[in-house]
Amino acid sequence: MRAALFLSLALLARAASPGEKDPGSPTSSPNDAAANGNGNGAGNAQGAGVGGASTAAVTATGPAGANATAAADAPCKFCTVPEGYTAESIPAPLHIEDQFSPRWRKAHKKAAAYLQGWSVDDKVGLVTGAGWMIGQCVGNILPNPSKNFSGLCLEDSPLGVRFADYVSAFPAAINVAATFDKDLMYERGKAMGDEFRGKGVHVALGPMTNMGRVAAGGRNWEGFGADPYLSGWGTYQTVLGLQDAQVQATVKHYIGNEQEHARTTSSSNIDDRTMREIYSHPFLRAVQADVASVMCSYNLVNGSWGCQNEKTLNGILKTDFGFAGYVMSDWDATHSGVHAVNSGLDMDMPGDIGFSGGAKRYWGANLVEAVKNGSVPADRLDDMAQRVLASWFLVGQDKDYPETNFDAWHVGGPNNSHVDVQEDHYK
Numbered sequence: 001m002r003a004a005l006f007l008s009l010a011l012l013a014r015a016a017s018p019g020e021k022d023p024g025s026p027t028s029s030p031n032d033a034a035a036n037g038n039g040n041g042a043g044n045a046q047g048a049g050v051g052g053a054s055t056a057a058v059t060a061t062g063p064a065g066a067n068a069t070a071a072a073d074a075p076c077k078f079c080t081v082p083e084g085y086t087a088e089s090i091p092a093p094l095h096i097e098d099q100f101s102p103r104w105r106k107a108h109k110k111a112a113a114y115l116q117g118w119s120v121d122d123k124v125g126l127v128t129g130a131g132w133m134i135g136q137c138v139g140n141i142l143p144n145p146s147k148n149f150s151g152l153c154l155e156d157s158p159l160g161v162r163f164a165d166y167v168s169a170f171p172a173a174i175n176v177a178a179t180f181d182k183d184l185m186y187e188r189g190k191a192m193g194d195e196f197r198g199k200g201v202h203v204a205l206g207p208m209t210n211m212g213r214v215a216a217g218g219r220n221w222e223g224f225g226a227d228p229y230l231s232g233w234g235t236y237q238t239v240l241g242l243q244d245a246q247v248q249a250t251v252k253h254y255i256g257n258e259q260e261h262a263r264t265t266s267s268s269n270i271d272d273r274t275m276r277e278i279y280s281h282p283f284l285r286a287v288q289a290d291v292a293s294v295m296c297s298y299n300l301v302n303g304s305w306g307c308q309n310e311k312t313l314n315g316i317l318k319t320d321f322g323f324a325g326y327v328m329s330d331w332d333a334t335h336s337g338v339h340a341v342n343s344g345l346d347m348d349m350p351g352d353i354g355f356s357g358g359a360k361r362y363w364g365a366n367l368v369e370a371v372k373n374g375s376v377p378a379d380r381l382d383d384m385a386q387r388v389l390a391s392w393f394l395v396g397q398d399k400d401y402p403e404t405n406f407d408a409w410h411v412g413g414p415n416n417s418h419v420d421v422q423e424d425h426y427k
């Protein structure tokens with residue numbers, strides 16, 4: 001039932017049920033499976049992995065290589081990691097504001113000043129979601145009245161505001177890409193952004209820019225197709241449009257989330273050149289457009305979870321691309337506390353384990369403890385909090401931003417003010 005409500009994030013293969021095991025592989029980083037206890041998260045351990053064709057840069061099967069499923073209860077034929085595919089260990093880049101663009105540097109400066117005097121609990125509150133279905137949006141960072149912080153409303157989708165009335169359903173990105181019209185790409189982003197803003201959404205959960213490597217992938221239409229250059233432009237223009245409307249854009253799903261089937265257990269094994277030329281290129285373009293947020297994906301990459309992969313998060317995204325915003329997890333794609341944080345994850349969404357309504361968490365109080373006992377360096381938590389607040393300042397949400405005026409979970413309830421944000425966008 002929960003999954004039924006959660007369509008755009010959850011079609012066929014979602015739902016980690018407690019008790020299922022991490023399919024982590026011998027090539028995963030050492031801490032992958034066990035960090036912070038509860039290393040669960042494996043969902044449907046059946047079915048096709050990513051790719052399959054032998055020339056594929058993304059392959060999910062391998063001959064006699066490491067066997068990602070050996071430890072799993074259910075048989076899994078498609079999440080093996082071929083020999084030679086590794087997960088590198090790369091530390092979180094800290095204190096790198098000098099490398100950011102002037103606009104980002106300014107936002108980080110404001111954020112650093114604003115964060116003076118925030119306690120560890122305050123900062124953890126800024127990076128841990130409230131919990132599934134707690135708050136009016138699909139993801140919520142709670143307000144902190146003592147700091148005059150309004151909280152954050154995170155809402156789907158890549159083609160308009162989800163779970164709200166008096167909003168528009170915009171054309172899917174696959175159709176937008178087919179126009180080859182950069183101005184239209186921008187205009188659509190801006191128009192969507194105006195609607196998100198009008199509803200009081202701080203963070204729009206789009207654009208999506210995976211490559212559709214598996215043609216039958218159920219959500220390929222959300223993205224701009226399989227050409228990295230064209231997708232890069234679609235992504236770039238959409239991010240500019242959304243953020244010109246003062247809404248934080250979230251580019252997703254980082255990375256190698258190329259199909260829905262077995263999306264939480266398959267490993268996308270990608271060599272470096274293919275990663276740079278194809279899969280990461282549109283994400284680079286998002287960073288070049290100053291995207292506020294990047295959502296890491298459900299799948300594993302080279303046998304290491306997308307939301308605790310040091311090479312993809314600390315390495316490619318934050319070090320090589322110089323990404324200055326924050327990485328948020330896809331919903332329930334976080335698999336640990338300490339390990340995920342040290343690998344580059346900055347925000348846990350929706351903030352609990354297994355959609356438990358806030359009952360069980362990797363972060364929250366555990367992260368407070370982890371900072372106090374030194375497992376997570378204090379300046380890493382500062383970095384996370386600063387990235388989140390800098391994004392809020394970047395698009396100017398610190399003043400005169402509309403309050404959230406809809407309720408994703410109770411469209412007919414008292415907290416939906418039915419604000420009409422539709423306009424004649426074609427004019």
Ligand SMILES: *[C@@H]1O[C@H](CO)[C@@H](O)[C@H](O)[C@H]1NC(C)=O
Binds near residue numbers: 064065069076
């Ligand atoms: C991988 O695991 C499966 C399921 O446990 C097992 O049947 C298979 O023999 C293993 N393959 C290798 C190469 O170890």
Ligand SMILES: *[C@@H]1O[C@H](CO)[C@@H](O)[C@H](O)[C@H]1NC(C)=O
Binds near residue numbers: 086
């Ligand atoms: C995946 O493994 C390949 C082959 O060893 C390597 O070139 C690449 O850097 C790895 N990518 C990641 C994200 O670990």
Ligand SMILES: *[C@@H]1O[C@H](CO)[C@@H](O)[C@H](O)[C@H]1NC(C)=O
Binds near residue numbers: 370
């Ligand atoms: C610190 O606390 C975290 C969260 O409870 C825990 O996972 C970790 O093992 C602890 N580390 C040490 C060194 O005690």
Ligand SMILES: *[C@@H]1O[C@H](CO)[C@@H](O)[C@H](O)[C@H]1NC(C)=O
Binds near residue numbers: 399
């Ligand atoms: C508190 O925040 C609001 C916007 O959220 C802002 O307009 C106001 O000036 C702030 N008040 C103080 C005392 O900083």
Ligand SMILES: *[C@@H]1O[C@H](CO)[C@@H](O)[C@H](O)[C@H]1NC(C)=O
Binds near residue numbers: 410413414415
């Ligand atoms: C409406 O919002 C109030 C205040 O945030 C909250 O206490 C109440 O539970 C909400 N009502 C519903 C139906 O969600």
